[in-house]
Amino acid sequence: MAGDVTMLVFELAGIRYGTDISHILGMERMRGREPHEYDSEGRIIFPKYGPTRIVDIVENLGEGSGHSTGIGSLRVLVMQGEEDNAGVVVDKVRGVRKIPFTQVYPLPSLLEGTTSPAIFGIARDGEEVLFLVDLRNLVEDAGKKDEGNERPRERG
Amino acid sequence: MPDETSLQEAVEASHKVRLQQGREETLWEKGDFLQFSLGNELYAFETKEIQEIIPSPKITHVPTAPEYVLGVFHNRGVIVPAIDLGGLLGLSHTTPLASGVRCVIIQAGKNAVAFIPDSIIGVMGLPVRAVESPLPAPSVEAGFVKGQIRLKDKIVVILDARAILEGSKIKAVR
Numbered sequence: 350m351a352g353d354v355t356m357l358v359f360e361l362a363g364i365r366y367g368t369d370i371s372h373i374l375g376m377e378r379m380r381g382r383e384p385h386e387y388d389s390e391g392r393i394i395f396p397k398y399g400p401t402r403i404v405d406i407v408e409n410l411g412e413g414s415g416h417s418t419g420i421g422s423l424r425v426l427v428m429q430g431e432e433d434n435a436g437v438v439v440d441k442v443r444g445v446r447k448i449p450f451t452q453v454y455p456l457p458s459l460l461e462g463t464t465s466p467a468i469f470g471i472a473r474d475g476e477e478v479l480f481l482v483d484l485r486n487l488v489e490d491a492g493k494k495d496e497g498n499e500r501p502r503e504r505g
Numbered sequence: 506m507p508d509e510t511s512l513q514e515a516v517e518a519s520h521k522v523r524l525q526q527g528r529e530e531t532l533w534e535k536g537d538f539l540q541f542s543l544g545n546e547l548y549a550f551e552t553k554e555i556q557e558i559i560p561s562p563k564i565t566h567v568p569t570a571p572e573y574v575l576g577v578f579h580n581r582g583v584i585v586p587a588i589d590l591g592g593l594l595g596l597s598h599t600t601p602l603a604s605g606v607r608c609v610i611i612q613a614g615k616n617a618v619a620f621i622p623d624s625i626i627g628v629m630g631l632p633v634r635a636v637e638s639p640l641p642a643p644s645v646e647a648g649f650v651k652g653q654i655r656l657k658d659k660i661v662v663i664l665d666a667r668a669i670l671e672g673s674k675i676k677a678v679r
Contacts (some may be wrong), residue, residue, distance in 0.1 A: 364568055411567045444582060456510050456585045457577065458616055459670065471584050478565040478577055478584070 352450055356472070358443040358479060359426065361410055363417055365443065366477040367472050373400060373465050374427045374434065376442060381421025393436065398427045401436040406487045409465055428484060435488045448472050455483070514654065536633045537592070538654070540661055541609065541622035544596040547661045552628055554666035557614040561621055562587075575621075585610060592621035593669070594649060595642075605653075613667035636663055 356367035371404050376396050379385075385393040390401040403425065407416055416423060425436040456464070459467040465492065470481040538549035539558075557580070564576035564587050575587040587608070610619045636652040639662065651663040 362568075364566060451582075457584055457586045457618075459586045460567060460570060460574065460586075461578070461619055463574060464567050465569050468568065473579050473584075476563065478579060480568065 354450060354453060354472075355445060356481070357426070359424070359439040359475065360417075360441040360443060361439050362398060362407060362415075363389075364410070365411075365429060365474075365477055365479045366482045367446065368449070368482050370427055372446060372484055373416045374429055377425040377427060377436065379420055379423040379425055379434075381419060383457045390412075390436075392433065393425075395425075395427065398434050401425070401427055401434040402430070404488050405438045406484075407438070409467070409487055409490060410459065410463055410482070416434040417466050426484065428488060430488065437484055437488060470473075475491050515553070515659055523593075534632050535592040536636075537628050538608055538661070538663065539609070540626040542626060543622055545554050546596065547626070548594075548656065549624075549629070549661050549663050550609075550666055551663070552613050556610040556617050558625065559608050559610065561606050561608050562619075571593045575666055578619070580610065580619075585617050587617050587621070588669075590622070611666040611669065613670045616670045618670055629644045637664075 355370050357370045357373055358365060358367050360366070375398060377398070378387060385395075388394055388400045390400070392402050395401050414440070422440075423440050424442045426442070428435045428437060454473075456468065456469045456470060465482075465487070467483045467486040468480050469483060472479045472481055520618060537552040539552050539614050540549045541545060541556050542548070558581065562578040562580065564578050566576045567586075569576055570576075573589045573593045575589050577584050577586050579585075582638055595596040606623070607625055608619050608621050609625070612618075633655050637655065639650045639653045644649070649664055651665045653663060654661045
């Protein structure tokens, strides 16, 4: 198969991930000192995207290590959900990458079933290895675990 | 001229001799083993199970993977998982990510996995008959051990790459 695949690369708990850019509406910054505006259901109101349910996937992927940056440096990847927008909190956004199909690999069979089911592959970006993650799957999973919003947890 | 019965006996006897010769050949057949150390123990894989020995690569941690999975790395167009073989075998005091050491990639079928031994001792050629049944140990019960070889005052444990690579069998010996 020829051609490239475009993905958004982000970092969480020191690990880099690539996700389908078509699932992402946009990106916002978590505010540290100046609080966000919240609606009655506890969702952050981003002026550009409206009420957004914050989902922290660091528990799913970060092995309990928490975020590696302060809350004020965190980024929110806004995704369109079925009922409302979901905002996935990540440590850093590394940008959009075009990666050749030849550099995209399935998970080695030895790893199947040993890591998060949302991770479906691996890509090579130069010397870096990225884990390809289905954020929609993680958002659904996190939504089942935590009904409502949560405050991102810093490492420590 | 021999009758039919004696000819049949001769054929059977000849067959037995050939079988015996074949068995003798098998007994004297030589195998090459890559010998290495892990912790205070000596281990070996048959060289036919070794895909490659490379300088220790940059290993990327796999989120939420079990402790014995050190991570993955890219090698010649393939993503290779790296495991803590010492941890898998139930050894303590191993150094799974020691720097400046070499990495051994073992293979079985289309799958490969890498580990980082403390040191690589070399390749030894030995008669296959020298491989004895292993002594009882958790790693033997887990199916990771094919046998052992006695070398003077040392015992070298022969590992089974296929068993180690089979995902269903991968579980740390604790």
